[in-house]
Each structure stands twice: as structure tokens, then as C-alpha cells.
Amino acid sequence: MSNLELEVLGQDDAAACCSPMVREPLGEDAAVDLAKMFKALSDPVRLRLLSLIASYEGGEACVCDLTGPFDVSQPTISHHLKVLREAGLVDSERRGTWVYYWVLPAALAKLSALLQTPTGESG
């Protein structure tokens, strides 16, 4: 019971990690972590993969569904999926022959919150 309580407190601490980057200067360590995630999003194929995965009914897609819509080879798709996974933007699970991928909403929400601008200032 006491171990469970400690874990919950730990999660609370971790949740207080991101405010808009325009509010106060980013630290070096935070910038390194965030740059990794943005780098994962900096390729058109990977952006489209992420979007396609998330758009699927049920919010997940099998790799076999992902190799057709792109003009790159299957190993390249695998490579891109690995980059997304290692950046913490998606997770995956093997179910028999097939491997399924899904987007991690918390990671996107973190980046979205980071890029928030002060309310009402849209240009």
C-alpha cells in the first residue's frame, strides 16, 4: 500500500513538467529531450505514419496496414516506426505474426502544451 502511494506521488511530480516554452527559457536538458521528439517528427513520412496510425479505428494499426500507402520500402517503414518508438511517440506490441503500433497521446499533449502561446494571441 505504501509503495503504491509513493508511485502515485512520483507520477504527480512527473506531470508538472511542461509549460509553454514562450513563458520562460528552456533549460539545456529539457531542450535535448524535446529536440529528440521534434526530430522524430521532422520527416514527412514519419509525420504521415503517426497521423495514419492515430486515425485508424481503435487508434492502432498493424505494420501490414502501413507499408502500402507510402512510396518507400517496408524496411524503411520499420526504421521510421523505430524512430517514433524510441522518441516515445508511439508504442507497439506483437500479436502473433502481426505487430501493432499506437500513438502515445501524452507525448503529443506534452509537445502541444509546450508550443502553446498566450491565450488570444494567434497572430
Place this chain on the structure above:
Amino acid sequence: MSNLELEVLGQDDAAACCSPMVREPLGEDAAVDLAKMFKALSDPVRLRLLSLIASYEGGEACVCDLTGPFDVSQPTISHHLKVLREAGLVDSERRGTWVYYWVLPAALAKLSALLQTPTGESG
């Protein structure tokens, strides 16, 4: 008068550009454009530069304020600022000897909206 009205309508059209990428699959052209912006954000120094610029009183900073806080040379700072500017994330203006940079909130807002996840789903 009629020309002004057309321009206003044009701006209204441009504002209706971004919905969350998790909602429906991104197209190829949109992905290429967006990847460029994410690529600009994929370097730790550039992230910190963007954040520092936006955090300044008045929302803008002179290059002379930006060369000190980083462990890279002045030409490297210039190069990074150029990348940010060409990605449409910042704009700049020379005022005599000094060059000032400021963040373009609409660009950040566009990316933030793109990364929005369905309300209430944070993990």
C-alpha cells in the same frame, strides 16, 4: 474597398488550415511543410533560442542578447536564427547596428493545434 474585402476573406481561408493530425491522415504536401517546421525545432540550441527570444520583455530579443547564453559561436547562432526564420517560426528586423528577432505566435499555434489530442485523453 472591394480589394480590401477580398483580402480579408483570403485571410479567413488561411486561418482554417489545421486540425489535429490524429483526427485524419495528413496529406503528403502538408507533411512536407510541417516537417520543415519540426526540423527547425529539432535542435536543442534552436529550441532554447526560440524560447529565450519569446521570454524576453516585449517578446523580442537582439542578436547581441543571444550570443552570450550558448556554448556556440556567433556565426552558429546566426545560422540557427536563419533556420528558424526560414521555417517561418520567427521574424527579424534590423534597427541600425542591431538586429531584433521575435517569435511568430501563429506558427507555434499551428503546430500546437496539430498536435492536439482528443479532449480528456492525456494518457
Place this chain on the structure above:
DNA sequence: GTCTTGTTTCGACATCTATCGATACAGCGA
């Protein structure tokens, strides 16, 4: 165990990128 399908990893390669010091350019005051 063999064969098949699906997926990941490997190695090579062309291209891209962050960084540097040197240099060119921009602006100002005397």
C-alpha cells in the same frame, strides 16, 4: 523440421546538418 508470411536489423551509400574560423556585409560616429 520445413515452408511461408510478417517484421526488424544490418551494412552501404548519398545526402543532410551543426559547427567552426575567416570573411563579407551593414550601420554608426568621428
Place this chain on the structure above:
DNA sequence: TCGCTGTATCGATAGATGTCGAAACAAGAC
């Protein structure tokens, strides 16, 4: 115009990255 400060560009370099086909690995059916 000259000398100075501030900034952008240039050319070179080492390291990173997207892509491919081949090979290795994972799982299922017979």
C-alpha cells in the same frame, strides 16, 4: 573615408540521417 561594432555568409569538416536490398528474426501452419 576610416575605424569600430554587430551580424550574416562562406567553405570545410565530422557526424547524423533517409533509403535501399539482403539477411536475420518471429510466428504460424502443416
